[in-house]
Each structure stands twice: as structure tokens, then as C-alpha cells.
Amino acid sequence: MYFTLLAIIAVIPFVLGIVILFHNRTPLFNVAVAFLILLAVWQFDISLLYGTDLFSKEFVLRWFSLLRFGIIFNLPIVCLFMYLLLTRYSKTGFFAKTIPLAGLRLLLIASVMLSMAVFVVSNTRYGIKNMTVYDDGYPFPLHYYPQFGDWQWAFLLNIGLTLLIAFVLIFLSFFLAVKEYRFFSVNLSIAIFTVIGIGMLSGYKILPLFVSGISSVMLTLLIFIGLIQNLNRGLKDQKNLLHKIMNLNPNYIYVKNEDHQFILVNEAMAGLYGSEADEILYHTDLELNPRSVQAVRIEMEEKKVMLGIKPKYEKLEKIVDYRGDTKWIEVLKIPVVLEGKQLILCVGTDITQRIRDEEYILKTEKMSVVGELAAGVAHEIRNPLTSLKGFVQFLGEDGTLSNHNILRIMSEEIDRINEVVDELLLIAKPQGKSFKEIYAAEILDDVLLMLKETANAFHIQFDANIDPGVSFSGNKNHLKQVFLNLVKNSIEAMEFGGTIRIWCVNTSDGFAEFILEDEGEGIEQDRIDKLGEPFFTTKERGTGLGLTVCYKIIKEEHRGTIQFQSQVGKGTKVTIRLPLDPLGKENV
Known part of the structure; x- marks a missing residue:
């Protein structure tokens, strides 16, 4: 009964070693596989000692001596383990610098040679010379016990060195760079030290022999737990890496389930809703935008993709984000089946720019x-x-x-x-850079003086607030033409009179800023983007060239900006920003 039980126990580390071999073949885990296989051989070797009713003393003596390599060759395994830790997995490389690489290799070779010598001796009368039967009663059942020869000290030396190096490995394992390797290495080092230590105590009758079998099972499970945690950490790290890569991707990426709920979202996609990715998970577009026609359209399109009506959806879409900004997105939507569940993957590329x-x-x-x-x-x-x-x-x-x-x-x-x-x-004609220092007040005073009579005829007043100290480098005549065009446009837009307000100040970022605001009829939003294009005009008899000239003078000649804001029925606001030194800005 004891032989059968211990033989079954010996299979456990062997099976685990094969499992590890097929799931992870890194050098560190190969060491674990070798140790578990040797442990299985050693445990089967011990089980033979309990086969008193099955095997003769001669049979047990012959096979016990042969299978003793399961314990003897643990010394090269722990030396290889040390070599790997110090040369490949050490966090700082301190130990590798302290101990010469040639010394580590010499130690590894010496351990192999010593183990081979001990194995040869163990198979002679100098190692194990006979088997005797012992029946000391509980907790020591009937079993064979080897009678050791004169050179048994070589075996003890082998085991002593193995325990010493295993103890050192426990300490060295804390210097591994990768967390999952560090945890697994500590478990493996403790397992090697404990199993061999308990085996030695059992061999010299301090503990029952079957205790070493039970300890082998427990420590095999410890290694197995380390393997599972290592695999889980690896999967978690891969998941975190994929999430990080996905979040670094500027494209809009998301996955939805059959209920059209977001189950995976990157940060770029969450940015369209002005929220964090976790906040929109397991919500639909309709829940995030209850009154949005855009959300209804998106859901209808995705239904067609999921139902197979459109096996692959590619389209250029116009999207409005939570700020109201319009974006043009190249959208690709693909149906995905995962574990029998119908999902939809969407990747959107922002091509607005x-x-x-x-x-x-x-x-x-x-x-x-x-x-x-x-x-x-x-x-x-x-x-x-x-x-x-x-x-x-x-x-x-x-x-x-x-x-x-x-x-x-x-x-x-x-x-x-x-x-x-x-x-x-x-x-x-190209504009020359014949700039000189000019004052904003001089330009605007001349413009308002020239248009004063026209403004009076339309019952329009000027409210000018001009900082007399605003000066910059520019072409006075060309800029005068710009403000003449703009003020004249404002006058013509104010059919029932009103006030035209003009401000001019120096900004803290090195610009002269002009603001012209009228109380005219205003301009539709979709027409503002076209202002400045040749022959585009809002007037019945206009040519559209006036604003084209203004844009050319401000943007190209003076390296400034011109911006229109307008509300129909309320008026138009024009903001012009001119660099104080456009030539210097250009040369930077």
C-alpha cells in the first residue's frame, strides 16, 4: 500500500514538469522542469523502499542505486539556476560583476563532474552495499533501508553543496528584474531547499520516509501556484500593454456588444464624449446623447453590420463632438464573433486636418x-x-x-x-516687405475721417477706443485699405443705423489686436468659412475681391490673423492680430 501511494505521488511532479515545459520554455522555467522530473524520479526511488512485499532486496538495491540520480543531479540543477540568475536575470548585475563569469562556468562544470562521480560511487559497494528490512512500528512502517558504504561522505558532500547553493538562491532571487520571475524563483528556491532537507532528515530516520513524499507534493503545488500566478501576471501585463498601446493610438477605437454598449474604448474615443473611458463603458450612444440624431444614425448603421446586411462598413462621416466641433472621420466597422457573442469593432481615423x-x-x-x-x-x-x-x-x-x-x-x-x-x-502682384514703424491710431483716424460723411448719411456713429501707444512694423497704405474695406462693409450692413465700435490694444504675447464690431444684419455661419475667397460676396453688387485683398494683406504680407464672428440679426465682430515685427517673426 505504501509503495503504491508513494509511486502515485511521484507522478505529480512529473506531470507538472511536462505542463510547464509546454507552456513556458524560458531558461528559468526549464530549470524548474528539470528539478520536477528529478524530484519525480527521486520520489519513485523512495517508494521502492516500501515495496517489501513486492520486490526482493536485490531488485530494490539495484534499482534504488540507479534511480538515486534523481537526488544526486540536483547539484548541477541548482548551479545552473545560480548561473542564470547572475548572468541573465540579475536586476543590477552587481553579483555578475563580483563573481567572474569564468568562475560560474567552472562551478557548473565541477558540479556536473562531482554528481557523475557520486552517482558512480553510489552504484558500487562503496556507496550502497546492501539493503536491510526495518520494522520499527508507527510512524515508521515496514520498509527496506540501505546500508551505506565507506564513501557515503561523497553523497553527503553532494547534498550539502546542493542545500547551500539552494539557500543562497533564495536570497539571489530577490534581485530578479521581472516581478513574475522573481516570485517564481523564490518559490522554486524554497522548494528545492525544503524538499532536499526533508529528504535527508527522512533518510536518516529523523522523519519518516513518507514525509518526504508529502513534502514533495506540497512543494510541487507551491511551484504550480507560482506558475499559475506567473501566467496570470503575464496575461495581466499583456492586457495592460495592449490597453496602453490602444490608448496611445490617436485613432478612435471601440468595441460594442449586441446591445450596442461600449465594452472596450480607448482614450481618444472617450475624448469625443468629453469623459474618461471607464465612464462610458456599458453605455450606448443613445444613453450618452439622448437627443442626438447622430447617435440614432450610428446605432442603425451598426445594426446593419451586426446582422450581416453590411459585412464591412467603410465611410467618411461627419461627427460633432461634445464641444460642438465638427470632425471628419474615416470609419471602418467590422463584425466580430467572440465565444459565440456578436460584437462590432470600429476604428475611426480623424482626417479633419x-x-x-x-x-x-x-x-x-x-x-x-x-x-x-x-x-x-x-x-x-x-x-x-x-x-x-x-x-x-x-x-x-x-x-x-x-x-x-x-x-x-x-x-x-x-x-x-x-x-x-x-x-x-x-x-x-507680390507684396514687397517695405515696412516701417507706424501707429495704429494714425491709420484708424484717417479711415474714420474718410468715412465720416458716409456714416452720418446712414445714421451711424463711431465708438473708437484706440491706445495711442500701439505701434508696429507694417505697410501703412495697405493696412489703411484693409480697414477701409472692413469699416465700409460694416456701414453697408447697418441699414437702420447704429454704432460701430473699434478697439486697439497691445497684447502680452507681442501682437497688436484690432477689434471691429458692428450692429448689422450679420452673416450666416456656413458662409463665414468662405469669406476671403475670390468672387464670394454677401452683397448684391459686390465682387468679393475686397475681403480677398484684406486676407492677402493681413495673412500673407503681415503674417497676422483675421477672424470673423457673426450672429444673424445681431451683428459681426472682426478680430485682427498683427505681429509687432512680422519680418522678425518670419525669420525665426
């Missing part, structure tokens, strides 16, 4: 074409226009003609055409 860049390139190309066209048209028109203007003036001086009113209108229309030609030429 790319679309803006493309629009800017198109606008730039359009400006280039308009510039070339403008130069040709302006020169072709200007020559005959000059002639027509001269003839009209000549006819106007003739006192015999009665249609002076018609000639006056013709002269005014020719002047208007001439203004358009001047604007075309300003668009076409």
Missing part, C-alpha cells in the same frame, strides 16, 4: 489662378478704360450737351471699374 489642408491647397491654387487671370484682365481693361474716362470728362466740359447727369453716372461707374482693376492688381 487633412481635409482642411486639401481645402487650403485648393484655395491657394484658386488664388494663384485668380492672380494670373487678374493681372491679364486688369492690364487689358485699364488702357481702354483710361481712354473712356478721358472722353467722358471731355464731353462733360462741353456746355452744349444737356445730359450731364448721364455723363456723371458714366464717370462714377468707370471709377468703380477702375477700383476693381486696382484690387485685381493688388491680388496679382
